[in-house]
Amino acid sequence: MIQPIYSIVIPIYNEEANIHEMYRRLTGVMEQLDGESELILVDDGSQDNSLNLMRELHRLDSRVNYLSFARNFGHQVAVTAGLNFIRGKVAIVMDADLQDPPELVISMIEKWQQGYHVVYAQRISRKRENWFKRLMAYCFYRVLRQLADVDIPADTGDFCLMDRQVVDVLNTMPERNRYIRGLRAWVGFRQTAVKFERDPRFAGEVKYTFGKSWALAVNGIVSLSKVPLRIATYLGMLSACIALLMILLVLYWRLFDRTTPLIGFTLITIALFFLGSVQLFCIGILGEYIGRIYEEVKGRPIYTVKEVAGVISPSHVSVYNSSNARM
Ligand code: UDP
Ligand code: MG
Numbered sequence: 001m002i003q004p005i006y007s008i009v010i011p012i013y014n015e016e017a018n019i020h021e022m023y024r025r026l027t028g029v030m031e032q033l034d035g036e037s038e039l040i041l042v043d044d045g046s047q048d049n050s051l052n053l054m055r056e057l058h059r060l061d062s063r064v065n066y067l068s069f070a071r072n073f074g075h076q077v078a079v080t081a082g083l084n085f086i087r088g089k090v091a092i093v094m095d096a097d098l099q100d101p102p103e104l105v106i107s108m109i110e111k112w113q114q115g116y117h118v119v120y121a122q123r124i125s126r127k128r129e130n131w132f133k134r135l136m137a138y139c140f141y142r143v144l145r146q147l148a149d150v151d152i153p154a155d156t157g158d159f160c161l162m163d164r165q166v167v168d169v170l171n172t173m174p175e176r177n178r179y180i181r182g183l184r185a186w187v188g189f190r191q192t193a194v195k196f197e198r199d200p201r202f203a204g205e206v207k208y209t210f211g212k213s214w215a216l217a218v219n220g221i222v223s224l225s226k227v228p229l230r231i232a233t234y235l236g237m238l239s240a241c242i243a244l245l246m247i248l249l250v251l252y253w254r255l256f257d258r259t260t261p262l263i264g265f266t267l268i269t270i271a272l273f274f275l276g277s278v279q280l281f282c283i284g285i286l287g288e289y290i291g292r293i294y295e296e297v298k299g300r301p302i303y304t305v306k307e308v309a310g311v312i313s314p315s316h317v318s319v320y321n322s323s324n325a326r327m
Helices: 019-032 050-060 075-084 104-113 131-147 164-172 180-186 210-224 227-256 264-298
Strands: 006-012 037-043 064-069 090-093 118-126 156-163 191-198 305-309
Touching: 006 019, 006 075, 006 104, 019 037, 019 050, 019 104, 037 050, 037 075, 050 064, 050 305, 064 075, 075 090, 075 156, 075 164, 075 180, 075 210, 090 104, 090 164, 104 118, 104 156, 104 191, 118 180, 131 210, 156 164, 156 180, 164 180, 180 210, 210 264, 227 264
Parallel strands: 006 037, 006 090, 037 064, 118 191
Antiparallel strands: 064 305, 090 156, 118 156
16 A cells, blocks of 8 residues: 555534535645645544545545544544544644635645644634634634743644644643644644635534534633633732722721711622632632543543544554454
8 A cells, every 4th residue: 555645634523515525625636746645534423424425435535534433522532533543744634614725735735845844724814704703713812822831823723734743742642632723832843834814614504613612712721821720819819909908998997087887788798799709710710620630530532433444543542443444
């Protein structure tokens, strides 16, 4: 079997309407490349016809490999799995809905040939995405940049090229809560951007619901920063200052100005609610970190695979149905 140079990883969750067009455009690009390439399609527990379409593509084209999760594990995990299975010298990660234009891969590869290890795609616009999503994304990337320990370029997603060396490092990272673009920045190496316009979806509904996007955002911040933990300390200091001020004020009233009535009930109620909410807020932040520690110590596999075709299982992936594997 020919060893591919370029491995293209594509997470797929209920994308039956996009798979054929994605394959058509990608193979157009693959034909222009100077070396062999392979596709690694990762079915993230789709309930529609996606897996059948993937099986069919694999039958018709030996460059198409796939693995299928036993249930939906989420986009970040699907990308993680795809990276576990690549054989090429370079991995390219892109979405299945053609929001990431396959043609950009050619300029990414040029940068790789110039010696960059990571080439990430940076959006200059998000055509026809709704204003709410655009606003949230705009604010989130800027907050993340402020908080994160590593420098994460704004407006970058998971669409990127990574050298094998980088993928090998990512594959040795055991963490379950994976925020790929953060881990990718964390590893270092020579990184650069290519700019692009994010197209609208070719077909189908967006799979990242508000809940999933929110979870991804929280994950990004918690996995890259300990600043939120410090917020508890700062809030504690703030409420202590407020308490001190109030003590001084009450003392002043008692000693020098007996005409001001002490508004006891109101003050106590406000203080109660204030302190109560500060404490709950801080416990919530602690909870985000502790929940993740709990997930990590359980040490479960990150995903379970029910079917693979065309790819060789890496040694660290134990849960999969080997009868489907083909060398
Ligand atoms: N996706 C996935 N699992 C999920 C949700 C999404 O594998 O639970 C895939 C989806 O099929 C697509 C990519 O992740 O290829 C990006 O999803 P989507 O287009 O819905 O998100 P957005 O464009 O908002 O990033
Ligand atoms: Mg999309």
